[in-house]
Amino acid sequence: MTTYDRLVRILADEHQLAPEELQPEARLDELGIDSLSVMELLFKIEDAFHIQVPNDQVQLVTINDIVVYVDALIAQQAVALAHQAQS
Amino acid sequence: MRRVALTGIGVISPLGNTVAALLGSLAAARSGVCRLEGGDYGRLANPIGAPAAGEPVGVADPAKLRMMDRATRFALDASRQAMAQAELPLAGLDPARVGVFIGTGMGGAQSTDDGYRILYAQQSDRIKPFSVLLSMNNAAASWIGLEYGFTGPNLTFTTACSSSAVAIGEAALRIKSGAVDVMLAGGTEAPLSLGPMKAWEAMRTIATEDAHDPAASCKPFAKNRTGIILGEGAAVLVLEEWESALARDAHILAEITGYGLATDVSHLTHPSVQGQARAMQLALASASCMAASIDYINAHGTGTPANDPVETAAIKQVFGHRAYHIPVSSTKSMHGHLLGAAGALEFAIAVLAMNADLVPPTANLQQSDPACDLDYVPNHARADATLRTVMSNSFAFGGTSVALIGQRAC
Numbered sequence: 243m244t245t246y247d248r249l250v251r252i253l254a255d256e257h258q259l260a261p262e263e264l265q266p267e268a269r270l271d272e273l274g275i276d277s278l279s280v281m282e283l284l285f286k287i288e289d290a291f292h293i294q295v296p297n298d299q300v301q302l303v304t305i306n307d308i309v310v311y312v313d314a315l316i317a318q319q320a321v322a323l324a325h326q327a328q329s
Numbered sequence: 330m331r332r333v334a335l336t337g338i339g340v341i342s343p344l345g346n347t348v349a350a351l352l353g354s355l356a357a358a359r360s361g362v363c364r365l366e367g368g369d370y371g372r373l374a375n376p377i378g379a380p381a382a383g384e385p386v387g388v389a390d391p392a393k394l395r396m397m398d399r400a401t402r403f404a405l406d407a408s409r410q411a412m413a414q415a416e417l418p419l420a421g422l423d424p425a426r427v428g429v430f431i432g433t434g435m436g437g438a439q440s441t442d443d444g445y446r447i448l449y450a451q452q453s454d455r456i457k458p459f460s461v462l463l464s465m466n467n468a469a470a471s472w473i474g475l476e477y478g479f480t481g482p483n484l485t486f487t488t489a490c491s492s493s494a495v496a497i498g499e500a501a502l503r504i505k506s507g508a509v510d511v512m513l514a515g516g517t518e519a520p521l522s523l524g525p526m527k528a529w530e531a532m533r534t535i536a537t538e539d540a541h542d543p544a545a546s547c548k549p550f551a552k553n554r555t556g557i558i559l560g561e562g563a564a565v566l567v568l569e570e571w572e573s574a575l576a577r578d579a580h581i582l583a584e585i586t587g588y589g590l591a592t593d594v595s596h597l598t599h600p601s602v603q604g605q606a607r608a609m610q611l612a613l614a615s616a617s618c619m620a621a622s623i624d625y626i627n628a629h630g631t632g633t634p635a636n637d638p639v640e641t642a643a644i645k646q647v648f649g650h651r652a653y654h655i656p657v658s659s660t661k662s663m664h665g666h667l668l669g670a671a672g673a674l675e676f677a678i679a680v681l682a683m684n685a686d687l688v689p690p691t692a693n694l695q696q697s698d699p700a701c702d703l704d705y706v707p708n709h710a711r712a713d714a715t716l717r718t719v720m721s722n723s724f725a726f727g728g729t730s731v732a733l734i735g736q737r738a739c
Contacts, residue, residue: 257392279392281458288455 246309252286266306293319333501333585334574337567338677339410341403343379343560343664352681355689356710360544360663362558369523374530375538377546378521379560379665396459398437399519403563404469408513415567428481428509429473430500432492432516434669435525436466442524469517481509492516494672494723494731498588504570515565516670548693549630549659550637550701557631560665564673583680587616587734598726599635605643605730612732620648627679627721630659638700658706662692672723679719680735688714
């Protein structure tokens with residue numbers, strides 16, 4: 243399952259949205275997902291993807307923005323883990 | 330001075346989640362107190378409490394619900410009921426002239442408790458992102474303002490067990506002063522989780538379980554009283570400027586005429602006759618009301634050894650010999666102590682009782698304490714009473730003492 247598919251599942255469950263509404267280019271604000279909901283979503287993403295989302299402010303406008311952000315964190319943290327394992 | 334009409338009441342309570350259900354329970358002297366089962370309740374010395382009669386309704390959006398503590402959900406449902414009864418024409422209201430005053434003693438205590446469980450018991454650092462929003466004391470008032478779009482004053486009062494009586498009194502003053510035209514005022518509390526209950530247990534104020542009937546564990550004014558029973562719920566009232574209410578032909582449940590606010594500085598927790606009496610005297614004075622006109626008093630009547638004889642003496646000091654002829658009841662015997670929501674629920678009960686010509690009883694009163702010698706309406710409600718003016722007392726740890734007076738609309 244891709245990051246996008248898993249994200250759609252979380253959003254559909256938490257916000258009672260139909261999966262077909264959750265296209266990659268869909269804007270979060272137009273889906274009724276405000277800044278507080280994004281904060282909650284990032285918390286759930288941490289659990290679902292076993293990653294740590296840093297406290298930095300990031301601009302997440304569309305669903306695809308989240309996918310890109312999460313994929314980058316997964317890659318980053320996988321590299322960090324590999325370095326830890328080697329050292 | 331402008332006058333204040335009460336045109337809507339909403340309740341979530343251990344005696345019912347509608348005003349009709351609440352009145353029915355009061356008339357039947359039915360208790361909402363019970364043994365609390367499951368969860369952590371086994372860790373309590375006396376696992377007894379008065380849970381709400383059912384779950385609150387009215388907020389459908391799960392994303393919003395996740396941001397609301399139980400206390401906030403109670404307050405929103407009570408507001409919805411009160412607004413429905415008042416039939417306020419929202420389209421005709423200037424939202425800047427509508428305010429929300431809510432009292433709560435412990436705010437989102439369950440959410441705070443949940444956070445501590447994660448942090449300390451589970452040794453996890455993953456505190457939920459909405460923890461602050463769930464537990465902040467002003468959450469209930471804020472959500473009510475948000476839901477209805479009221480942009481007038483939005484305040485939260487925390488004066489322990491008199492919080493919501495203060496909220497109602499202060500709301501009435503705002504209308505009288507001309508600052509606003511409509512107020513939603515009341516209180517909410519949801520203290521039935523382990524942390525708050527353990528804290529109250531540690532104060533040695535919780536009643537021991539009645540050997541025969543847990544529902545009868547709270548015994549205000551009785552010789553064998555042993556303390557309070559914690560209850561949960563909310564009560565919210567719609568208050569309006571009198572002439573506007575008349576102009577729109579609203580059904581007026583009462584006029585709020587009296588509000589007495591005094592501070593008892595004798596001790597942090599032990600009440601004094603002077604402090605309690607002064608709140609009642611100030612309420613009578615503000616209502617331009619003779620002591621002789623009070624037909625019913627809903628007492629603070631906690632069922633603690635400390636409060637009940639002091640409140641009895643305070644009532645006698647204010648009303649003189651007539652004190653013996655005024656029915657005085659503690660409905661906490663049935664719905665428990667709702668802490669910050671107690672004042673609003675009990676004033677609502679006094680007004681509902683006045684409209685129903687019913688004197689609510691003090692349940693579980695088999696033998697009065699000799700120091701408590703008034704007419705406490707023991708064990709059975711009295712129907713066919715004629716109540717024109719009612720008083721509700723609310724006293725608090727910290728000393729903020731309040732009496733409210735409601736009069737039949739005329």
